[in-house]
Amino acid sequence: MLATPVQERLTLHGEREMDWSQWQVQGGADVGQRREGMNFSEPGQLLDAACQGLGIALVSELLAARACEQGLLQPLDDARVRGPRWSWLVHEDSAADPLVISFCEWLLASLPADATSAAARA
Incomplete structure (x- = not known):
């Protein structure tokens, strides 16, 4: 492109x-x-x-x-646009579920450091 x-x-x-x-x-x-x-x-x-x-x-x-x-995409420009702020929600009935806890831990570990610090503040 x-x-x-x-x-x-x-x-x-x-x-x-x-x-x-x-x-x-x-x-x-x-x-x-x-x-x-x-x-x-x-x-x-x-x-x-x-x-x-x-x-x-x-x-x-x-x-x-x-x-x-993987080399499938590359930026056309160095500029970045601030996007919407996203949140994850966990229902209180599921908050103690080991699968939910495991998923949340995996998600946090998968995000870049600057995203996880923002998630911790939210």
Whole structure:
């Protein structure tokens, strides 16, 4: 996709909290994004489309980390956009369940250090 001329890049759009308007509002550079393009209702589908080389996408760094490590994706720009703040919720009836505790511990261990410090403050 980096070799594709800017004016020929297809823009992939997510229909969730983060979209290209956030990129523009927060001062992201023109990387060829357009209002027209393909729309995806699920972040995973958007990420898969970008990994398949269908176009440029604004995706979560956390979700895209493995694809970047595998060389499937790379940033078009050094700028980052602050996304929505996410929380996990555990019902009080499940809080003592060993599987739930194990999952929460795994999730914390899987997140980057800056994400886990934010999770600890929440």
